[in-house]
Amino acid sequence: MPELRKDPIIDRWVIIATERGKRPHDFVIEPDVVKGGFCPFDQGNEHTTPPELFALRDSGTAPNTPGWHLRVVNNKFPALVMRPEDLLNRQGEGMFDKMNGIGTHEVIIEHPDHQALLTTITIEEFMLVLGAYQERMLTLAQDPRYQYVLIFKNWGRAAGASLEHTHSQLIGLPIVPELVQEEIQGSKLYYKWKERCVFCDMVRQEMQQQVRVVLENQEFVALCPFAPRSPFEVWILPKTHHSSYMDLSDASRRHLAEIFSATLKRLEKSLLSPDGFRAPYNFILHTAPLRDPAMPHYHWHFEIMPKLTLMAGFEWGSGFFINPTPPEDAAQYLREVKL
Amino acid sequence: MPELRKDPIIDRWVIIATERGKRPHDFVIEPDVVKGGFCPFDQGNEHTTPPELFALRDSGTAPNTPGWHLRVVNNKFPALVMRPEDLLNRQGEGMFDKMNGIGTHEVIIEHPDHQALLTTITIEEFMLVLGAYQERMLTLAQDPRYQYVLIFKNWGRAAGASLEHTHSQLIGLPIVPELVQEEIQGSKLYYKWKERCVFCDMVRQEMQQQVRVVLENQEFVALCPFAPRSPFEVWILPKTHHSSYMDLSDASRRHLAEIFSATLKRLEKSLLSPDGFRAPYNFILHTAPLRDPAMPHYHWHFEIMPKLTLMAGFEWGSGFFINPTPPEDAAQYLREVKL
Numbered sequence: 001m002p003e004l005r006k007d008p009i010i011d012r013w014v015i016i017a018t019e020r021g022k023r024p025h026d027f028v029i030e031p032d033v034v035k036g037g038f039c040p041f042d043q044g045n046e047h048t049t050p051p052e053l054f055a056l057r058d059s060g061t062a063p064n065t066p067g068w069h070l071r072v073v074n075n076k077f078p079a080l081v082m083r084p085e086d087l088l089n090r091q092g093e094g095m096f097d098k099m100n101g102i103g104t105h106e107v108i109i110e111h112p113d114h115q116a117l118l119t120t121i122t123i124e125e126f127m128l129v130l131g132a133y134q135e136r137m138l139t140l141a142q143d144p145r146y147q148y149v150l151i152f153k154n155w156g157r158a159a160g161a162s163l164e165h166t167h168s169q170l171i172g173l174p175i176v177p178e179l180v181q182e183e184i185q186g187s188k189l190y191y192k193w194k195e196r197c198v199f200c201d202m203v204r205q206e207m208q209q210q211v212r213v214v215l216e217n218q219e220f221v222a223l224c225p226f227a228p229r230s231p232f233e234v235w236i237l238p239k240t241h242h243s244s245y246m247d248l249s250d251a252s253r254r255h256l257a258e259i260f261s262a263t264l265k266r267l268e269k270s271l272l273s274p275d276g277f278r279a280p281y282n283f284i285l286h287t288a289p290l291r292d293p294a295m296p297h298y299h300w301h302f303e304i305m306p307k308l309t310l311m312a313g314f315e316w317g318s319g320f321f322i323n324p325t326p327p328e329d330a331a332q333y334l335r336e337v338k339l
Numbered sequence: 340m341p342e343l344r345k346d347p348i349i350d351r352w353v354i355i356a357t358e359r360g361k362r363p364h365d366f367v368i369e370p371d372v373v374k375g376g377f378c379p380f381d382q383g384n385e386h387t388t389p390p391e392l393f394a395l396r397d398s399g400t401a402p403n404t405p406g407w408h409l410r411v412v413n414n415k416f417p418a419l420v421m422r423p424e425d426l427l428n429r430q431g432e433g434m435f436d437k438m439n440g441i442g443t444h445e446v447i448i449e450h451p452d453h454q455a456l457l458t459t460i461t462i463e464e465f466m467l468v469l470g471a472y473q474e475r476m477l478t479l480a481q482d483p484r485y486q487y488v489l490i491f492k493n494w495g496r497a498a499g500a501s502l503e504h505t506h507s508q509l510i511g512l513p514i515v516p517e518l519v520q521e522e523i524q525g526s527k528l529y530y531k532w533k534e535r536c537v538f539c540d541m542v543r544q545e546m547q548q549q550v551r552v553v554l555e556n557q558e559f560v561a562l563c564p565f566a567p568r569s570p571f572e573v574w575i576l577p578k579t580h581h582s583s584y585m586d587l588s589d590a591s592r593r594h595l596a597e598i599f600s601a602t603l604k605r606l607e608k609s610l611l612s613p614d615g616f617r618a619p620y621n622f623i624l625h626t627a628p629l630r631d632p633a634m635p636h637y638h639w640h641f642e643i644m645p646k647l648t649l650m651a652g653f654e655w656g657s658g659f660f661i662n663p664t665p666p667e668d669a670a671q672y673l674r675e676v677k678l
Binding site: 271 | 349362418434489493497517522649660
């Protein structure tokens with residue numbers, strides 16, 4: 001079982017793989033994701049993944065056989081594991097603090113076609129992906145051991161993907177992670193002072209200034225945040241206040257799929273290298289913890305971060321980021337790029 | 340002038356290069372550091388760097404000419420700049436907070452030989468590097484506008500280095516960076532509770548357990564921390580309490596050079612790939628802010644982080660790190676590797 005350990009000085013947790021630790025020579029980092037060859041996520045190879053936890057399939061097709069549009073399975077190499085009998089167990093080791101690494105690590109296989117990308121699938125297909133995120137969160141919320149579900153996508157080797165086939169990931173956690181706690185605390189402080197949601201204020205100011213806005217539709221806005229860690233970082237936020245992604249309505253899901261798809265297409269086109277190489281990226285869903293009631297101060301959103309710069313000594317030592325592209329310039333490029 | 344901007348929700352600052360922002364096609368990331376060709380850090384090319392701020396030279400040689408053993412110059416592409424008249428200027432922009440990006444960004448060219456590495460130079464040469472760090476900190480401490488000096492090294496392309504010639508970097512800041520503040524606050528909290536320094540306690544427990552210790556000598560210990568972010572992460576700490584690196588004595592500098600050199604050699608050998616490729620790494624000096632008196636709760640140290648894993652969606656979204664190598668295993672590999 002993996003172990004969660006806390007740094008003794010600051011509030012930083014790490015997940016340590018204690019079972020089969022990687023030895024020095026296991027760290028050959030591949031320059032690119034594995035292309036060609038056998039793909040466990042392809043249609044017809046369902047038996048090579050762990051059994052499906054959720055799927056959208058043609059009627060009459062059996063689980064773990066072809067005929068699906070989207071599948072969710074356990075990660076074959078999970079960062080955390082959760083057996084029915086597992087409970088969170090906090091312990092000390094002398095002066096140090098740790099807990100057992102219980103949790104779930106799932107893969108959302110977004111499309112059966114090996115060549116598909118979030119930038120090539122239809123809006124209806126994109127809606128299925130967004131719906132699957134919601135579906136899994138709602139299911140995991142039934143298990144009182146989960147406090148938080150983190151949904152993210154790594155696309156491209158430099159962004160941490162090891163498989164080419166389009167997929168996102170979900171990690172269910174027995175605690176609320178540090179960064180989410182900081183966001184909740186920060187927005188609560190702002191709310192105490194102003195009695196307004198900081199994200200709602202941000203959306204209002206950005207929509208009024210129209211300097212960092214990339215796209216908007218009836219319900220959502222895509223913008224380059226004022227203090228982005230990464231060049232061409234884009235956040236997608238609902239225009240009205242909603243703290244949890246779990247409450248997304250069917251109608252909103254379509255608007256979200258439209259702006260999300262359009263934003264990724266603009267990012268892909270803007271950052272396409274002269275030799276046709278697509279820029280790697282991560283996106284992360286930021287949403288309220290599973291067990292918290294609707295929060296007046298927190299506001300769910302997606303953060304999309306192209307991987308164009310490296311985390312180096314200065315960032316590791318300071319917690320600061322150096323961003324060579326002002327978000328005002330990035331937003332303009334993204335608005336003006338010809339699709 | 341660059342700009343420091345604060346995220347409106349959490350305590351996270353970014354440095355935005357507002358002068359000549361990088362456009363989409365400026366982000367071609369080279370797979371490796373530039374090898375061969377012209378090197379501005381080589382002996383004989385002194386005129387191609389900004390003028391030297393500090394140097395150790397043979398007697399009788401003029402600044403910015405050959406005959407040096409170590410040079411410190413301004414970074415040609417600085418993240419921050421400081422002119423004599425600049426003062427820290429905090430401002431709002433609607434709901435957002437920013438300040439002008441004043442500071443200094445220097446390069447410590449550690450050795451005149453283009454092929455030299457910290458793992459190949461002599462202990463005496465290593466002592467010059469450690470002494471130069473101290474020298475620059477003491478000089479910058481005279482300018483009341485500086486609050487903190489961050490010293491770090493990026494080695495190898497994946498760790499953020501763009502030039503092959505052995506060098507480290509220094510960034511002088513008008514504020515104490517977030518991560519250092521967190522460390523100081525965390526250690527202060529521990530001190531309030533226990534009236535002991537958390538780092539001293541850690542050194543004591545590790546030396547007693549001898550599980551995560553890699554090396555030790557009379558004055559220093561090199562150990563894999565209990566909750567490392569990165570596989571094979573090693574910290575080097577003085578065994579007795581010292582909060583600021585600026586106070587390092589000449590005798591201690593020798594002991595530090597010895598353990599630092601030996602640790603880097605063990606890391607290099609352990610992580611050498613089958614085709615002779617050295618693993619990239621960062622190291623960062625963690626020390627007390629310039630203007631703070633000796634702190635009973637803070638303890639300077641170096642953190643060495645080999646770059647073997649990638650920061651991906653989960654890390655960006657949670658602030659957690661996933662480490663596939665338990666530090667107990669890493670320490671054993673590093674102790675047992677044959678040099």
